[in-house]
Amino acid sequence: MAKAKGKAAAQKHRDGGLATEQLHEMYYHMAMARALDERCWVMNRGGQAPFVISGQGHEAAQVGAAMAFDPSQDFLCPYYRDLGVVLAFGVTAREVMCGLLARANDPSSGGRQMPSHWGHAGRRIITGSSPVATQILHAAGVALAARIRGEDTVAAAFFGEGSSNQGDFHEGLNFASVHRLPVVFVCENNGYAISVPLSKQMAISSVAARAAGYGIPGVEVDGLDPLAVYQATQAAVARARRGEGPTLLDVKVVRLTSHSSDDDQRSYRTAEDLAAERAQDPIPRFRAWMESQGIWDAQQEKSLAARIKGEVEDATEFALASPVPDAATLLDHVYAP
Amino acid sequence: MAMTYLEAVRETLRQEMRRDARIIIYGEDVGVRGGVFRATEGLQEEFGEDRVMDSPLAESAIIGTAIGAAINGLRPVPEIQFADFIFPAVNQIVQEAARIRYRSNGTFGVPMVIRAPYGGGIHGALYHSQCIEAFFAHVPGLKVVMPATPYDVKGLLASSIEDEDPVLFLEHKGAYRSIRGEVPDERYLIPLGEAEVKREGTDLSIISWGMTVNSSLKAAENLAKEGVSVEVLDLRTIRPLDTEAILTTARKTGKVLVVHEDNLTGGFGGEVSALIAEHALFDLDAPIRRLAGPDVPAMPYAPSLEHAFLVTPEKIEAAARELAEF
Numbered sequence: 055m056a057k058a059k060g061k062a063a064a065q066k067h068r069d070g071g072l073a074t075e076q077l078h079e080m081y082y083h084m085a086m087a088r089a090l091d092e093r094c095w096v097m098n099r100g101g102q103a104p105f106v107i108s109g110q111g112h113e114a115a116q117v118g119a120a121m122a123f124d125p126s127q128d129f130l131c132p133y134y135r136d137l138g139v140v141l142a143f144g145v146t147a148r149e150v151m152c153g154l155l156a157r158a159n160d161p162s163s164g165g166r167q168m169p170s171h172w173g174h175a176g177r178r179i180i181t182g183s184s185p186v187a188t189q190i191l192h193a194a195g196v197a198l199a200a201r202i203r204g205e206d207t208v209a210a211a212f213f214g215e216g217s218s219n220q221g222d223f224h225e226g227l228n229f230a231s232v233h234r235l236p237v238v239f240v241c242e243n244n245g246y247a248i249s250v251p252l253s254k255q256m257a258i259s260s261v262a263a264r265a266a267g268y269g270i271p272g273v274e275v276d277g278l279d280p281l282a283v284y285q286a287t288q289a290a291v292a293r294a295r296r297g298e299g300p301t302l303l304d305v306k307v308v309r310l311t312s313h314s315s316d317d318d319q320r321s322y323r324t325a326e327d328l329a330a331e332r333a334q335d336p337i338p339r340f341r342a343w344m345e346s347q348g349i350w351d352a353q354q355e356k357s358l359a360a361r362i363k364g365e366v367e368d369a370t371e372f373a374l375a376s377p378v379p380d381a382a383t384l385l386d387h388v389y390a391p
Numbered sequence: 392m393a394m395t396y397l398e399a400v401r402e403t404l405r406q407e408m409r410r411d412a413r414i415i416i417y418g419e420d421v422g423v424r425g426g427v428f429r430a431t432e433g434l435q436e437e438f439g440e441d442r443v444m445d446s447p448l449a450e451s452a453i454i455g456t457a458i459g460a461a462i463n464g465l466r467p468v469p470e471i472q473f474a475d476f477i478f479p480a481v482n483q484i485v486q487e488a489a490r491i492r493y494r495s496n497g498t499f500g501v502p503m504v505i506r507a508p509y510g511g512g513i514h515g516a517l518y519h520s521q522c523i524e525a526f527f528a529h530v531p532g533l534k535v536v537m538p539a540t541p542y543d544v545k546g547l548l549a550s551s552i553e554d555e556d557p558v559l560f561l562e563h564k565g566a567y568r569s570i571r572g573e574v575p576d577e578r579y580l581i582p583l584g585e586a587e588v589k590r591e592g593t594d595l596s597i598i599s600w601g602m603t604v605n606s607s608l609k610a611a612e613n614l615a616k617e618g619v620s621v622e623v624l625d626l627r628t629i630r631p632l633d634t635e636a637i638l639t640t641a642r643k644t645g646k647v648l649v650v651h652e653d654n655l656t657g658g659f660g661g662e663v664s665a666l667i668a669e670h671a672l673f674d675l676d677a678p679i680r681r682l683a684g685p686d687v688p689a690m691p692y693a694p695s696l697e698h699a700f701l702v703t704p705e706k707i708e709a710a711a712r713e714l715a716e717f
């Protein structure tokens with residue numbers, strides 16, 4: 055019975071483009087992102103990591119979106135919450151931990167940037183900064199170059215809904231749509247820009263509506279469902295590859311942590327609001343769904359948890375044992391050698 | 392009353408807002424949250440959402456609208472959450488706010504104070520640590536104020552708000568909680584463009600502004616134990632600049648060390664040095680020395696690199712000792 059159900063589910067996912075193994079991979083990345091992030095907070099509280107910024111609650115959106123891109127030819131411009139995105143694109147737990155602890159072998163910046171300022175030349179993840187929305191223009195430019203160079207590359211920019219108020223967002227969407235560039239704009243809409251709720255950020259309830267001003271599709275997506283995100287992103291990527299131009303995805307997510315380790319969201323959100331969001335945690339939700347489809351069980355959960363725990367442990371130890379940047383390198387890389 | 396630098400900012404805003412109903416505050420997270428550093432905590436409760444409001448995340452919009460509001464009779468005191476994020480608003484600040492008086496032949500003005508926390512040493516990395524004063528001190532029409540102490544915060548912020556022209560008011564993040572001092576309850580003004588000798592000395596002069604004044608005072612205190620007498624001049628505002636105070640201290644001690652956290656090349660220390668070279672060269676007993684951040688794009692995150700970047704009291708002490716021995 056369970057087997058028959060599993061078969062049917064697997065069939066269904068193949069229809070959506072994903073086999074059971076890929077669903078398991080999706081879940082692994084989501085769970086890994088969560089476990090690593092939780093470890094980051096432990097290290098923050100333990101005084102080993104001065105700063106943490108989380109993607110908790112965004113994992114389904116991040117992993118679902120990232121898996122729709124091709125790591126061998128596409129380029130990603132993520133933002134600080136995108137742990138799930140970079141893991142799904144091949145960044146390792148060890149690399150993440152080296153970034154958290156600002157080690158010399160942190161692939162993003164050799165310990166120069168704050169944690170979670172992702173970048174990985176080998177993984178086609180373009181270095182990002184703190185000023186929000188700047189990467190939206192970079193993604194458009196990457197797509198422009200791909201088109202001129204005759205490559206099949208699609209570029210992606212990830213950002214929060216608050217950042218969609220910046221000029222760079224509007225200028226980037228306009229530029230990309232005028233030139234019909236192969237870009238996917240992924241807005242991870244958690245309803246808050248630090249303490250400022252969506253209603254005070256914009257007079258509309260849907261960031262997707264902004265796409266109309268640029269003549270491109272704007273799609274609202276349930277960001278708590280990784281399959282919905284995967285499918286919406288896949289459609290946007292396909293459209294981009296066909297040369298039909300950019301798409302704006304408005305992916306609704308929940309922010310389960312404070313903005314960062316320097317923030318305390320209890321000072322501006324009610325306990326009820328926080329509890330309601332906690333109940334929408336996408337990870338147990340996806341697990342329950344897989345179980346209901348007969349493609350996941352308690353035994354698998356147990357062994358996955360053990361594997362992840364081991365990997366997080368290994369990553370932490372590896373990073374702690376890695377060298378800190380030598381002060382003598384302070385002046386390196388201001389210009390090309 | 393003794394208070395922190397941060398409390399001096401908040402209490403001055405409160406006192407000024409009680410006195411002048413034209414003052415409004417807005418920026419990212421300044422309302423319910425009271426600012427990410429708590430500089431505006433409690434102000435929305437006291438003055439209401441019309442006068443203290445959260446704005447959308449868009450710096451150009453914050454400053455551009457504040458210009459309009461200032462032209463139409465208000466006294467906006469917009470906050471830029473971190474000085475590092477002022478750059479989307481540079482067009483509005485440099486091309487608009489700073490030259491509206493000049494381009495309108497004196498018929499329009501922009502009485503606005505842009506508050507922005509600057510500076511590093513707080514694990515802020517490349518984009519939460521920058522000193523931005525040199526970019527803006529270059530701009531005629533703009534005033535740039537950088538207090539070092541809670542007392543100066545109060546007098547200078549009140550003067551900035553009263554000023555008829557746009558002021559960039561830079562508050563050092565490292566000072567917010569670490570620097571305490573006496574601040575009188577009653578209102579007082581410190582004129583923009585008046586430096587202050589924070590410590591008298593005879594062997595050499597340290598000229599600085601903002602947080603590095605405090606580090607320089609520490610260095611001076613240590614050097615005093617060795618018998619080296621250091622004068623510390625706090626510029627307080629770098630535009631307008633108190634040229635007289637600079638020349639007076641240079642002539643008095645004959646040796647000048649200019650200290651700033653911002654990187655060396657094109658830093659404001661160059662301007663101070665040039666003034667002394669132009670007007671007091673023959674009163675000097677040693678070449679002017681500058682101690683500043685290194686010429687890298689910004690302050691890195693890793694503690695080893697951050698420390699190597701910072702202009703610490705120890706580095707100031709060493710540079711001053713060397714100059715004293717010259």
Ligand SMILES: Cc1ncc(C[n+]2csc(CCOP(=O)(O)OP(=O)(O)O)c2C)c(N)n1
Nearest residue numbers: 184185186214215216217246247248419476
């Ligand atoms: C240009 C700029 N201004 C201000 C900030 C400070 N800041 C960092 S994150 C943030 C809120 C971002 O909100 P949103 O875009 O919704 O992303 P979220 O953090 O919610 O994922 C702000 C104001 C910044 N990083 N860059």
Ligand SMILES: [Mg+2]
Nearest residue numbers: 214215246247
């Ligand atoms: Mg948000």
